[in-house]
Amino acid sequence: MRIVNEALTPFDVQPVSGTIALQPRFTAPVRSSGRVPAAAVDAQDGKGAVSIGWLLSDGKHTPEQRIGIRVLKEILVGSPASPLRKALLDSGLGEDLIDGAGWDEMRQPVFVTGLKGVSEANRDRIEPLVLDTLENLVRSGIDQAAADAAVNTIEFALRENGTWARGIGTILRSFETWLYDGDPIAALAFEQPLAAVQAGRGESRRYFEKMIEQYLLTNPHRSTIWHAPDAELLTRQEADEKARLAKIRSGLGDEELQRITAKSLELKHRQETPNSPEALAKLPMLRLGDLDRKNTVIPREVMTLEGRPVLLHGLSTNGIAYIDIGFDLQTLSGDELAYVPVLARALTELGTDNEDEVTFARRIAGHTGGIEPRAFSLTKTDAKSTAAWLVLRGKATVAKAAELIAIFRDLLLSARLDQRERLRRLVLEEKARLEANLVPMGSYYCGLRLKAGANESGFANEQLYGVSQLAFLRRLAAETETDWAAALARLTAIRSKLIMRSSAAASVTVDTNAGASLLAQIDRLLGSLPTGSYTPLAWQPLSRPRNEGLVVPTQVNYVAKGTGILDFAARPDGAALAVCRW
Structure with missing residues (x-):
């Protein structure tokens, strides 16, 4: 507050109402x-x-x-x-x-x-x-x-x-x-x-x-x-703005132009001039000595149930059980990865053999805090190998955790994929959302595209959430109309390759005294999954031009440039993380 006060002292206090006025009501639509x-x-x-x-x-x-x-x-x-x-x-x-x-x-x-x-x-x-x-x-x-x-x-x-x-x-x-x-x-x-x-x-x-x-x-x-x-709106707006600025400039005399130029140069100089040590000393700084040298250790017990890894985290969760069921995406080829976001939503939104989509959705909402599917891919600390998973994240009160696990079992074993119109609607929703995100999240998509050519993990994330996913969704939307049998066959085959016991893992976070009963139910859930085996598949980074441009309807250009900083270190450390965040 002292720093803020010093900054505002040269200014006069102006009486300003802090009340946000009410919106006048319409008398008719x-x-x-x-x-x-x-x-x-x-x-x-x-x-x-x-x-x-x-x-x-x-x-x-x-x-x-x-x-x-x-x-x-x-x-x-x-x-x-x-x-x-x-x-x-x-x-x-x-x-x-x-x-x-x-x-x-x-x-x-x-x-x-x-x-x-x-x-x-x-x-x-x-x-x-x-x-x-x-x-x-x-x-x-x-x-x-x-x-x-x-x-x-x-x-x-x-x-x-x-x-x-x-x-x-x-x-x-x-x-x-x-x-x-x-x-x-x-x-x-x-x-x-x-x-x-x-x-x-x-x-x-x-x-x-x-x-x-x-x-x-x-x-x-x-x-x-x-x-x-x-499609021409941005072009017209840009032309109108140029014309308006040209009109303003034509009305300025030489003396006014020189004054504006001088102010611009002064502002640029002030922006580029480093702050003095005295000024920097006024800023509150977090120093290494203020930090605990040891990370907070999250309790974790690792065990094996039905031959698969299960993690138990005993934490105070206010009576809520958080249960994650994951499947290794490396059972799939690079071309099959693009189907995963659609499949993940289909598992939770299209109903099961015994419940239509409405009944199943109400069952989820009525007994749980929701089930959220999420696919992701990460590069391990050896900077070479990849961890990629589809995780179904569910939560419920401890009293209703058994029903949550039963819901997991039903959607994994009997989700209906053969509903053409509902699946096509889901694909169109995903396509529309990705298209709507391109402009406000342009930097994110540029980053995905850059990383796709760097390693397996970057390739997988771009297939799942990037421009490649948008191109895939457009093709799949057309295919659900022109060749539904082929689209359904591929989606069903991918589910069979992904949802099996040998590719599964689970994580449970709950109050310590509630863990044992949940683990017994997780054991039964894993035991109910189809058997099978797989060899993890390798994915090739995206082959693309060194420089690439993508056209979107926006006045803002998003530019990204990247390089692999881990190529210069035997093992990543905190300094590498700082560079990535900078």
Whole structure:
């Protein structure tokens, strides 16, 4: 604070209101359109997006209403079984859902949904579909199992309060009220308002149906926007900006131009001049002496069950069991890696031989905190060999951990892959999401592309998540239409090669006294997997030009350059990590 005070002392204090003003309410729904940058192929096909949004509050809502709104959003679009999500995706009018259900931290919460990849011919069909689906839910009623699953999902998330940095997570949650002059503790104390929601459900079985009527169907503050694709938009904007700057420059005299040039040179000089030792001494610095010389040791017990490695971590987890089931990706060839993200989602989202996708999704949401598939590849510390895994990460309360393991067993042994339309929809969703991420995450994709030519691990990650994955998804989307039998046969064969006991491993993190009972169930799960053997396959790094350029519709250029720093060291150490992070 002393440093900040010294920096601000030369400036005069200006009275500024810290209150965030309320958004004026609409008296009637509005419709509008706007043009958005798009790739030439999308503009040629006329594929844009339709978003429908509601302002849900006047800023005076209670904690019960805020949590109730969060549960309602989960019911409508939060899971593959959600009725509004299914209605939009199953309609075939677009490629992926517009996910605007997470904006609960605003003073006035909003709910936004819609579709991406919508042709102009279908743009006017999205809003009626959404409203008709909502009206049908009010008329026919929301399935109580769906409501129970949504409440469980939200309660689990609130109780867990994040897993990456709980202190920071607590601070961020307090901002939901604190930023708007409210009590920061009110956003953290969720048990009473959640209990009030449950009590409201007990008093009226139409609790959430009434919320749909109040917040969505009879709410005049609704906005529907057509986002029209335009391949020339960025070019026109750049030309307009150049013309505007040229006009400004033509109105400047020689003296003004010289003054601007001098200020620019002065700014450049100040930016390039190193700070003095006195100035640097004012900055708070973390020094080596401030750090513990020994890392915190995470307890780990390594054992073998059914011939496979299992790790047990006895930690305080607030009564939650975290269970990971992994499969070695080196059972697959380099060409087969691209199928893994689609297969991973199919295992958890397409249902099983005994349960359709809706029933299975509700079972997962109703008994667990979710199952998240994640594939990754890493280079080992010898700088040569590779570790690559598909991991299914699940969590549940200890009391329901047995049901989580049963769900793992069902999705691994009997997931339905033969559902053509649902699988094609899943592929289109993945494609649309990757396309949407190219511009805001350009540096990430450049990095993946560079590393793909360096080693096995880089090659695998680019196949799984990079530009190669996007090209694969486009081919697979077409193949599901033109040659479904071949696509299904390859996906089924890859599942058989990957999901087997000899390629499996497991990790359990739970309170120490709950570990023994879970290990017995993990043992039975591993024993139920198909038998088989494999020899780890080698992957060749991506062969590509030394210099490569990829074209995306953006005014920002992402440039990456890399080299293999580990070629100059016998073994990586902390210095190598510092260079990578710099």
